[in-house]
Amino acid sequence: MNFHQYYPIDVVNGPGTRCTLFVSGCVHQCRGCYNQSTQRLDSGVLFTQQAEDQIIADLNDTRIKRRGLSLSGGDPLHPANVPQILKLVKRVREECPGKDIWVWTGYTLDELSDQQREVTQYIDTLIDGKFEQDKKDLNLEWRGSSNQIIHRFKID
Numbered sequence: 001m002n003f004h005q006y007y008p009i010d011v012v013n014g015p016g017t018r019c020t021l022f023v024s025g026c027v028h029q030c031r032g033c034y035n036q037s038t039q040r041l042d043s044g045v046l047f048t049q050q051a052e053d054q055i056i057a058d059l060n061d062t063r064i065k066r067r068g069l070s071l072s073g074g075d076p077l078h079p080a081n082v083p084q085i086l087k088l089v090k091r092v093r094e095e096c097p098g099k100d101i102w103v104w105t106g107y108t109l110d111e112l113s114d115q116q117r118e119v120t121q122y123i124d125t126l127i128d129g130k131f132e133q134d135k136k137d138l139n140l141e142w143r144g145s146s147n148q149i150i151h152r153f154k155i156d
């Protein structure tokens, strides 16, 4: 998996202060995409073990209280990204107690394959669906267009 940006301190993408990772790769080709440069899977730089370890360390850094991790892109649930995203969210669950995980994807919840759906077992919130320009609404919180749905999951 490649990624474009990692912000260890972010107050824009999700509630509270967060770590945010923008991964590479997206098949959805939404008109008006806000992040076109991330669509190619081979764009950006390699997401290494070191980068993964850094996210875990940042979430557990007690000097700055972060509420959780946001995963955006690109599409974290692009099939090529899912194995590494699954590994990351499982680690956050196990190693970062009390932190929440938010994921943005261009797929709707109903469209997810079994493998993509497995990720939802480890996250708190999924914002789903393509960005639809005719449904764009700047007043929406966490979403670009009104077709997108915020799904909240109960973590066991």
Ligand code: SF4
Binding pocket: 026, 027, 028, 029, 030, 032, 033, 034, 035, 036, 038, 039, 073, 074, 075, 105, 106, 129, 130, 131
């Ligand atoms: S899902 Fe997001 S990143 Fe992918 S094309 Fe649509 S707006 Fe762009």
